[in-house]
Amino acid sequence: MAVSLAVESIDLHYGAARALKAVSVEAKPAAITAVLGRNGVGKSSLLRAIAGVHPVAKGEVLFGGSALGKAPPYRRARLGLGYVPQGREIFPLLTVRENLQTGFAALKAGERSIPDTIFTLFPVLKDMLSRRGGDLSGGQQQQLAIGRALVTRPKVLILDEPTEGIQPSIIKDIGRALQFLRDELGMTILLVEQYLDFCRELADSIYIMDRGEIVHSGAASELDKPEIRRHLMV
């Protein structure tokens, strides 16, 4: 069954600096939700808070309606939260297969296998199983990072700028993969992005973030409105 993810009025600090101010976001079950904003507005901080890699000072993250509290990242992964971090964080000296196997840590012994879906979505990973992660192109590494998150069979997938620095043909593959995960597997997807066209095509709903706050939420078609674009201009 598809699971919802909700962030309720969270604050996040780096020392004295407040990076998130009462941020609330809802990712509906089996839908793609995109959070857009310029560099440095707090998008990665939002995902770090959801993944549990940075503590929140206030507020709550709800996974399928249950508060995650202070649960550490590995427990969130076991519950079914997949996280594709910014910069991909591939292990350059491990092979593609070994990078995928790092996802096994979140699985019980009997479940430790690499799902075929990953190779259906990203056939290049199958061809490169024995190559080192560091030898892959940026786009291939992004596919590997998504594949690694899928190894844990997540119910909710959060992705930090999946199109960053990636060539258009691979961006299309990633978009198709996310649509498949939503439509065929009922996965709930929350992504943060700066690339408007990608979100307009893919997202069911969007949020706009500016200086640590959500300043708008609505349908992806609203991305063309001038008052919304104003928040996204550099």
Ligand SMILES: Nc1ncnc2c1ncn2[C@@H]1O[C@H](COP(=O)(O)OP(=O)(O)OP(=O)(O)O)[C@@H](O)[C@H]1O
């Ligand atoms: N580890 C950190 N220590 C101190 N300040 C930080 C840290 N990480 C982020 N910040 C600051 O918090 C704010 C939000 O950063 P964050 O990375 O969440 O934004 P972002 O929207 O994801 O930007 P980008 O697209 O550049 O990653 C910025 O002002 C940033 O400088």
